[in-house]
Amino acid sequence: MLGVATPTSIARYAERVEVDGFTGLAVVDSQNLSGDPYVALALAARATSRLQLATGVTNPYTRHPAVTAAAIASVQAVSDGRAVLGIGRGDSALAHLGLAPAPVAVFETYLRRLQAYLRGDEVAFDDTGEVASVDALGLGEQPAASRVAWIAGGPKVPVDVAATGPRVIQLAAAVADRVTFAVGADAERLEWAIATARTAAGARPDLRLGAYVNVAVHPDVAIARRLVAGSTSTLARFNVMHGHAVGPFDTESAARLGELGRRYDMTRHTEPGSPQADALAPAFVDRYAVVGPPDAVTERLQELAALGIERFVLMGAARAPGLEAEGRVARQLLVDEVLPVLTA
Secondary structure (H helix, E strand, O other): OEEOOOOOOHHHHHHHHHHHOOOEEEEOOOOOOOOOHHHHHHHHHHHOOOOEEEEOOEOOOOOOHHHHHHHHHHHHHHOOOOEEEEEOOOOHHHHOOOOOOOOHHHHHHHHHHHHHHHHOOOEOOOOOOOOOOHHHHOOOOOOOOEOOHHHOOOOOOOEEEEEOOHHHHHHHHHHOOEEEEOOOOOHHHHHHHHHHHHHHHOOOOOOEEEEEEEEEEOOOHHHHHHHHHHHHHHHHHHHHOOOOOOOOOOHHHHHHHHHHHHHOOHHHOOOOOOHHHHOOOHHHHHHHOEEEOHHHHHHHHHHHHOOOOOEEEEEOOOOOOOOHHHHHHHHHHHHHHHHHHHHO
């Protein structure tokens, strides 16, 4: 389940997620919109005993890779090995700093350095040109390379890349431990993403595949669509981030995505009732998200799992104005009727 890194309530939320039967909790990393994810995950670790605890997701800009490695390794230590480092090119965290997502080449360099730090390896100094070299201090002795020394010896934190376009999917398959696709719940698109990852992975049998999926369980499909419209608009925009739809899309869906991208209001990120949420046609939501009664949602998720997806990161029903009671119903139906079947 995806959640917000709210420092004052994350421990209670994590307890509830574990009791409800989820296998993991991922918290967003968007410094202008939520609290610090590593503080939140450490608090969640103390309140739970079995949940996997992940960033969902961090980015290659707001922290040096050594800092990111040290932060998630700290969560790994306090959780007895339950941490996962989810990372992507960046979205709202960078937009609220006036920046676009990191270029793929920059992302690759960061990922490779991050993996080295997490293994406890030495990493060559990165000369950015913004700050003088330590050589300028004239020290008697100084580090010759960078290494997070205290990480060595424990189980390595797995790196999970959130991927949408073919270049990032290929990079993740080559460098990361896991890939979690952000391509929606359309079977054709997931088949394309899985094939792209497996081709790039080559002989790697250990690459693990997941998917971010917008889910709302409700007997009234129209209400389910409204509950998930905000989060669906956010996930869908990743597929048209730079103005053109990536991967297989029919003409109508590509047109819808283009409109969503043009209308996207980052000041109302993930919100129901936002211009981008209102741009989603019912047929698009039905295909891109998973909505409807429990049996239909369960069957759809099982079909996606059968493609080779081993885990879902669920972006659930949002707190839509005027639909608070319906949102509670949606969550309870997910917990009572869908999760037991999937986890079994």
